Amino acid sequence: MHWYEKLNQYFPIEEMKSKEHMETLLKERPDIYHKDEGPMHVLMYVELDTFVFIDYLFVSKESRGLGLGRKLIEKLKEKGKPIILEVEPVDYEDTDTEKRLRFYKREGFEHAQSIGYRRRSLATREVNEMEILYWAPENESEEMIFDSMKKTYELIHTYKDTHFYGESYQPVDEVLTFADKEEERDMLKDI
Numbered sequence: 001m002h003w004y005e006k007l008n009q010y011f012p013i014e015e016m017k018s019k020e021h022m023e024t025l026l027k028e029r030p031d032i033y034h035k036d037e038g039p040m041h042v043l044m045y046v047e048l049d050t051f052v053f054i055d056y057l058f059v060s061k062e063s064r065g066l067g068l069g070r071k072l073i074e075k076l077k078e079k080g081k082p083i084i085l086e087v088e089p090v091d092y093e094d095t096d097t098e099k100r101l102r103f104y105k106r107e108g109f110e111h112a113q114s115i116g117y118r119r120r121s122l123a124t125r126e127v128n129e130m131e132i133l134y135w136a137p138e139n140e141s142e143e144m145i146f147d148s149m150k151k152t153y154e155l156i157h158t159y160k161d162t163h164f165y166g167e168s169y170q171p172v173d174e175v176l177t178f179a180d181k182e183e184e185r186d187m188l189k190d191i
Contacts, residue, residue, distance in 0.1 A: 003035065003042045010058050012088075014121035014128050017055075017157075021164045025156065033156065036072065043072050046156055051148040052076050054085040055156065073107050073135075082140045083109075084148055086117065086130040089187065105188045109133040113185045114142040115149065116177035122165045131187055146178045 004019045017025075022044065025033040033055075036043040040063035046053040054076070059069045076083050087104070088097050112132040120127050134145045150172050158169045169175070 003037050006042050006058050006060075007044070007056050011056060013123045014126065015086075015088075015130075016123070018164050021159065021161075024164075025159060029155075029159070036075075041068055041072060045076065046152055047079065047081075048148075048151065050144075051082045051084055052079055053148070053152045053156070054083060057085070069103060070107065077135065077137070080137055082137065082145065082148065083135040084145055084152070085109075085133050087133055089129060089131055101188060104133050107135065109135045109188070111186050111188045112142050112145050114178055114180065115146050116179065117149070117175060118177075119175045120170060122161075122167060122169065133188075143178070146176065150176055 004022065008016055008019075026035055032046055032048055034045050034047060036045070040060045042056065042058045044055040044057075046055060057069065057072065059072075073083070085104075087100060110133065112134055115132045117130040117132060118127055119130070132145065132149060134140075134142075136145070153172045153175060158172075161167070161169050
């Protein structure tokens, strides 16, 4: 199965970039947008000077629990930069969301409680809330994570969006917000 089909079957439509968008990023931005693919996984990520952003991480059902996800995360950690990713809020009717969060918590990721992320999907027209998780090897601040997310949104998520989708995504300041931490919001606390 083609790498894009693996991602498309696993991730909800509102989280997926188009195949053309992703292939164009790989072709036109190979300096920052990367694909690590194997028979049992697909990892799409962004690497800039100061951070790594995981765009998509897929590990096949058959190989879950065998340490493949951990090995992929370890390869990224070896770069010595903060690692950032977006995750769906916990949905207790979808056990995958809780398992995913448990995995990232085991890998040392923290919940960026100060960062709000709400984006209208061009595919479904619905507003989706996502949570930001990060791994910070030098105890980088949530302000730094926020600035990195804004950069990712502008460089990757909205790259040529009008060309690919016929319209633009919302401006970054409508999608990403920064507020004081709310301790009770830590979604990884009870996972």
